[in-house]
Amino acid sequence: MARESFDKEIQFLRMLVLTSGAFSRQQFAERLGISVHTFDKTIRRLKDVVSSMHQHLPQEQRKELSETIRFSYYDSADPLLLFLFRAKSVKESESQRISLLLGAMNEQALTAMELLDMYCGSLSPGLPLPDEKTIRSDLKYLEEVGVIKRESGPRPYRYRIQDELVRSLSDEELMDLYDFVDVMANTQVPSVQGYLLRDGLKKHLLRNQARQHAVEPFLYKYHYYSRILDEAHLFTLLHAIRQRRKVHFLYFSPKSEQSYVARSTNPLFERGTEGKTEKTLPLKIVYDHQYGRWYLLSYGREGIRKYRMEGITQIEEDESVNEAWYEEKKHELAEKIRYSWLIDTGRPVTVRARFYNPEDSEPNFVKERVRLQGQWGQIVMEDEHSFLYEITVNGTTEIKPWLRSFGSSCEVLEPARLRREMIAEWKEIQAYYESV
Incomplete structure (x- = not known):
C-alpha cells in the first residue's frame, strides 16, 4: 500500500504516545538511535503534516502536533496517527x-x-x-x-x-455506506484501508453539500495505537505469505534499549545497533485483541519463530521457497499452536477454573463471557452458584490475564502452580490497598 517506508516516523510517534512527552529531546533521540538534529527535523515534518490536514481552518484553530496527541474522548474520535498513511505513503x-x-x-x-x-x-x-x-x-x-x-x-x-460505486449510489445509500464503513473500520482489523475509504466517502458527501454533522454520527475512543501503526508492515507480510517468499528485516525486541536505528549510508561511520538482522519465512500473522498487538509467526534457522511486529523495521522481501516445503512448515506451525491461547508453543497443560454466577443477574453475563471468549474450553459441571470450566492450552502465561480479568468471579483450581501464582498476585494487589 505504501510506496515509501516510514519506520522512523512510526517508532517516533509510538514513543511520543507511550511516554506522553516525559522524555527530553536527548533521551528521545538515544532511544530511537537517531541524532537530536534528526529528532528536530522529524517533529517539524510531522507538524507540517498536521497543519496540512487542517489547512481549511482559520489560523487560530489549526491543530498543533501536541494537541492531536490527547486523551480527550472527543479529540480521539479520528484514530490518532493515521495521518502517517496519508502523508508518507507517497513522497x-x-x-x-x-x-x-x-x-x-x-x-x-x-x-x-x-x-x-x-x-x-x-x-x-x-x-x-x-x-x-x-x-x-x-x-x-x-x-x-x-x-x-x-x-x-x-x-x-x-x-x-x-468511481462507479459512488456515482451509482444515491445520497441516502452513500450515507448508509459511510456509516457501515465507519463502524467496521473502528471495530475490525485490519482497519487502515477502511479509514482511507471512509475519508474518501466523507469528502465525496461533503462535495455534494451534505452537512458536516450528518456524516459524523459516531464517536470512538481509540485505545490501541500500535494496531494502526503496525499495519504498515501487515500488507508486505501478507504478500510474502501469498507468494511464499522469505523476508529480511532489522528487529528490536521489546526488551531492547532502542526501538529504531537509521540505515547506514556511510560505512566509515557505521554505528553498532541493538537491533538484530533476521531472515525468515512468514507463515502466519496473529492479532492479540486484548493488547492490540500484531505478531508474526515464521520459520527460520532456529525453527518456529515469533516476532512482535512493533519491533520490525527495514522490512524487504527475499527469495521464494518450494510450495511443498512451505506447506510442510505451515502444518508444523499449526500443530505447535494447536492448543495456543494466542501464540504460545509451550507444553500443553489442562487448566480448570471455577466461575461464580453473579447474584440477581439475568442473563448470566459471566457465563456468557466465558462461552464467548473461552475458545475451545468447555463447561464440564455447573450448579446454581457456579460452574467449572476446563481447557487444555500451551502454557499458562497467555490465559492468565483473561482469568485474572474476572476478578472475584473466578477461582483457579488447577494446575497448582498457576493457582499459587494467582494467589501471590492477588496478595500483592491487596497490599496496595492496605491502610497507610
Whole structure:
C-alpha cells in the first residue's frame, strides 16, 4: 500500500504516545538511535503534516502536533496517527504528480502519453519533467491499489478513475455506506484501508453539500495505537505469505534499549545497533485483541519463530521457497499452536477454573463471557452458584490475564502452580490497598 517506508516516523510517534512527552529531546533521540538534529527535523515534518490536514481552518484553530496527541474522548474520535498513511505513503513529488494525473483522469479516459503531455504542460517552471517510465509506474501503482481502471481495448491502453460505486449510489445509500464503513473500520482489523475509504466517502458527501454533522454520527475512543501503526508492515507480510517468499528485516525486541536505528549510508561511520538482522519465512500473522498487538509467526534457522511486529523495521522481501516445503512448515506451525491461547508453543497443560454466577443477574453475563471468549474450553459441571470450566492450552502465561480479568468471579483450581501464582498476585494487589 505504501510506496515509501516510514519506520522512523512510526517508532517516533509510538514513543511520543507511550511516554506522553516525559522524555527530553536527548533521551528521545538515544532511544530511537537517531541524532537530536534528526529528532528536530522529524517533529517539524510531522507538524507540517498536521497543519496540512487542517489547512481549511482559520489560523487560530489549526491543530498543533501536541494537541492531536490527547486523551480527550472527543479529540480521539479520528484514530490518532493515521495521518502517517496519508502523508508518507507517497513522497511529496509523487503526491503532486499523482494528484495531477487523477485530476486529468477524472473527466475522461487517457493514455500514458496523453497524461505525460498534460502533466508536462501544467507543471510549474523549474521543476524536473518526468519521463514516460515514471508515468507508467504511477499508473501501475494506482491500478494496483484500485484507484484507477484500465479500459478494455487495443493498445495504447486508456485509464480512468474507478468511481462507479459512488456515482451509482444515491445520497441516502452513500450515507448508509459511510456509516457501515465507519463502524467496521473502528471495530475490525485490519482497519487502515477502511479509514482511507471512509475519508474518501466523507469528502465525496461533503462535495455534494451534505452537512458536516450528518456524516459524523459516531464517536470512538481509540485505545490501541500500535494496531494502526503496525499495519504498515501487515500488507508486505501478507504478500510474502501469498507468494511464499522469505523476508529480511532489522528487529528490536521489546526488551531492547532502542526501538529504531537509521540505515547506514556511510560505512566509515557505521554505528553498532541493538537491533538484530533476521531472515525468515512468514507463515502466519496473529492479532492479540486484548493488547492490540500484531505478531508474526515464521520459520527460520532456529525453527518456529515469533516476532512482535512493533519491533520490525527495514522490512524487504527475499527469495521464494518450494510450495511443498512451505506447506510442510505451515502444518508444523499449526500443530505447535494447536492448543495456543494466542501464540504460545509451550507444553500443553489442562487448566480448570471455577466461575461464580453473579447474584440477581439475568442473563448470566459471566457465563456468557466465558462461552464467548473461552475458545475451545468447555463447561464440564455447573450448579446454581457456579460452574467449572476446563481447557487444555500451551502454557499458562497467555490465559492468565483473561482469568485474572474476572476478578472475584473466578477461582483457579488447577494446575497448582498457576493457582499459587494467582494467589501471590492477588496478595500483592491487596497490599496496595492496605491502610497507610
